[in-house]
Amino acid sequence: KNEVEQSPQNLTAQEGEFITINCSYSVGISALHWLQQHPGGGIVSLFMLSSGKKKHGRLIATINIQEKHSSLHITASHPRDSAVYICAVTSGSRLTFGEGTQLTVNP
């Protein structure tokens, strides 16, 4: 079993839909990261959080430490949100990645 598991692996949505991507982990962590990898391969760090909720534009990330679970929400999705979204956790000095969720938003 992977230490970091994401669901779903693939997600297709229509423009305007509300999207949720989930991340569960099995180890004690000091922080959780959400990354976005564009179709061209570039990686952008979206959020780093250790508790509660963070919001940036149409993106919201939440974490529940007790349940070892985090969600990334996208409101009013747009085709430019199409990308791979990757969850990663920091545990000690280690950084462990999930396998990513491929999101496609159709116009």
Added chain:
Amino acid sequence: DAGVIQSPRHEVTEMGQEVTLRCKPISGHDYLFWYRQTMMRGLELLIYFNNNVPIDDSGMPEDRFSAKMPNASFSTLKIQPSEPRDSAVYFCASSLLRVKQFFGPGTRLTVL
């Protein structure tokens, strides 16, 4: 700011050759990370530095891999000798106080 700069962007080499990947972090950042991404294994942290000192190299796959950071503005990842299974995209990232990381564009390495 130019962001994190990596060179070369693409490298094709033959098995057994030495490969050197280069990274220039964002000025003022105190952490530097090297990652590898493959279809099979996804993203993996290879090594990271804090203030030019290697902190954790447990992700370095084997002795053929080495990384250095001689100063705050430059780091190298070297593979010697290279093997076909080293083919991957190698990312460098930097951060201030290990908060938000800024990724470079990556180096796509192909070992024939």
